[in-house]
Amino acid sequence: xxxxxxxxxxxxxxxxxxxxxxxxxxxxxxxxxxxxxxxxxxxxxxxxxxxxxxxxxxxxxxxxxxxxxxxxxxxxxxxxxxxxxxxxxxxxxxxxxxxxxxxxxxxxxxxxxxxxxxxxxxxxxxxxxxxxxxxxxxxxxxxxxxxxxxxxxxxxxxxxxxxxxxxxxxxxxxxxxxxxxxxxxxxxxxxxxxxxxxxxxxxxxxxxxxxxxxxxxxxxxxxxxxxxxxxxxxxxxxxxxxxxxx
Amino acid sequence: xxxxxxxxxxxxxxxxxxxxxxxxxxxxxxxxxxxxxxxxxxxxxxxxxxxxxxxxxxxxxxxxxxxxxxxxxxxxxxxxxxxxxxxxxxxxxxxxxxxxxxxxxxxxxxxxxxxxxxxxxxxxxxxxxxxxxxxxxxxxxxxxxxxxxxxxxxxxxxxxxxxxxxxxxxxxxxxxxxxxxxxxxxxxxxxxxxxxxxxxxxxxxxxxxxxxxxxxxxxxxxxxxxxxxxxxxxxxxxxxxxx
Numbered sequence: 001x002x003x004x005x006x007x008x009x010x011x012x013x014x015x016x017x018x019x020x021x022x023x024x025x026x027x028x029x030x031x032x033x034x035x036x037x038x039x040x041x042x043x044x045x046x047x048x049x050x051x052x053x054x055x056x057x058x059x060x061x062x063x064x065x066x067x068x069x070x071x072x073x074x075x076x077x078x079x080x081x082x083x084x085x086x087x088x089x090x091x092x093x094x095x096x097x098x099x100x101x102x103x104x105x106x107x108x109x110x111x112x113x114x115x116x117x118x119x120x121x122x123x124x125x126x127x128x129x130x131x132x133x134x135x136x137x138x139x140x141x142x143x144x145x146x147x148x149x150x151x152x153x154x155x156x157x158x159x160x161x162x163x164x165x166x167x168x169x170x171x172x173x174x175x176x177x178x179x180x181x182x183x184x185x186x187x188x189x190x191x192x193x194x195x196x197x198x199x200x201x202x203x204x205x206x207x208x209x210x211x212x213x214x215x216x217x218x219x220x221x222x223x224x225x226x227x228x229x230x231x232x233x234x235x236x237x238x239x240x241x242x243x244x245x246x
Numbered sequence: 247x248x249x250x251x252x253x254x255x256x257x258x259x260x261x262x263x264x265x266x267x268x269x270x271x272x273x274x275x276x277x278x279x280x281x282x283x284x285x286x287x288x289x290x291x292x293x294x295x296x297x298x299x300x301x302x303x304x305x306x307x308x309x310x311x312x313x314x315x316x317x318x319x320x321x322x323x324x325x326x327x328x329x330x331x332x333x334x335x336x337x338x339x340x341x342x343x344x345x346x347x348x349x350x351x352x353x354x355x356x357x358x359x360x361x362x363x364x365x366x367x368x369x370x371x372x373x374x375x376x377x378x379x380x381x382x383x384x385x386x387x388x389x390x391x392x393x394x395x396x397x398x399x400x401x402x403x404x405x406x407x408x409x410x411x412x413x414x415x416x417x418x419x420x421x422x423x424x425x426x427x428x429x430x431x432x433x434x435x436x437x438x439x440x441x442x443x444x445x446x447x448x449x450x451x452x453x454x455x456x457x458x459x460x461x462x463x464x465x466x467x468x469x470x471x472x473x474x475x476x477x478x479x480x481x482x483x484x485x486x487x488x489x
Contacts, residue, residue, distance in 0.1 A: 054384055056380055056383070056384065079383075079386045079387070079388050080386065082383060082384050082385065082386045083385065083386025084386075085384070086384075087381075087384040089377060089380070089381065091377055093375070093377035093378050093380065093381035094378075094381075095378055095381070095382070095396055095400075096378070096400060097399050097400045097403065106385075106395060107382075107385035107386060107387060110387060110391050110395060111385060111386040111387055111391075152381075155381075155385070156384075156385070159385060159386070
């Protein structure tokens, strides 16, 4: 069986913005049913790598295989793949004109083609899962940042994705709201979801990740299980980074 | 001095003439002007939205074509476009509406308004945050679905006040259709006033029409301003939960 089935595999990914090479020959396996955390200083290319996993950014070179499908091949129906790869953003990006319920139910109706009643039923169940019972009729702007991010997580989970991508999901939250969102992510990791998580939350990476990736200047510097990576950093660059953030 | 003032009063404010022309202004001119403005606006909205989507398209030939349309129709004097379409189409054998001048007038103004509204819509569509578009795409929605369900509903909502402002301009713009020679029952406010002014060799009927235009446009302008203020305050979450 292809080792990338159910997971994500990046092979020799290169991506530049102008003259800056943000991803420089990245090869990485994100195994299924495991949480992979990417850490590194800002500008190291970690968010760009994550955004390549559903082709929000298209690499100039290399192959990306998602759940057994080579998405970088020409002619691949990327919409169908995206519907199976959930993504949560730093700034939530909820649909401002829709209620909380419709935010979650919209793609179920338009992409999954579920009837409205069924879509809403599933949306309500997902909102319950993230602790937002009773807020279905509210507008996103009436919610706290933490609640908005939980709506965004419910919106992604409602599509029953095979893989979840988190792009600094707690970085825009007030400190007291971070905990609730991390708890949901932790539960999700524990439930066996395949997750690729770009984060500054070192404690989360240590506790929830199966492997941690340290990136700097568009390259992967170290890949290891969290205990090894945090307690026995091999490279001076990682040592220096950990000294700064821990 | 007094004689001069009296002449001005007689030329522009002849009460007797104003009262005489008022009934036909209100009964015929006002509905015709209003319906014409409404029709032209509807045509303008449909064309404007299509052109706006073309303007922001990543397909270069399409966006250039739409840019061309906007530049031409905003660059020409309205009077010239109305002549070209209202007189030109029937002359060229494109008698879409037979000899119904009113319909050509609505089409001509609608095409012009489409160009102005395209720019208003474009600003609205582009004001929708890129992140929401990315979120929709990551959920598997196609470009078209994202446009239809995410961008257009929010983009239009944000430009409703300037769009209404544009409607006020259309009301004034309809005055130009007198050029096309409307039948008696089709005449708008300005045509009726102008005919009456010529027949009586006195400008007071135009003053009467002016009063009606002002009665339409000034309250609407204030209403739009108040609406815009409220939309801005609506960004305050406390104001919204109170609803």
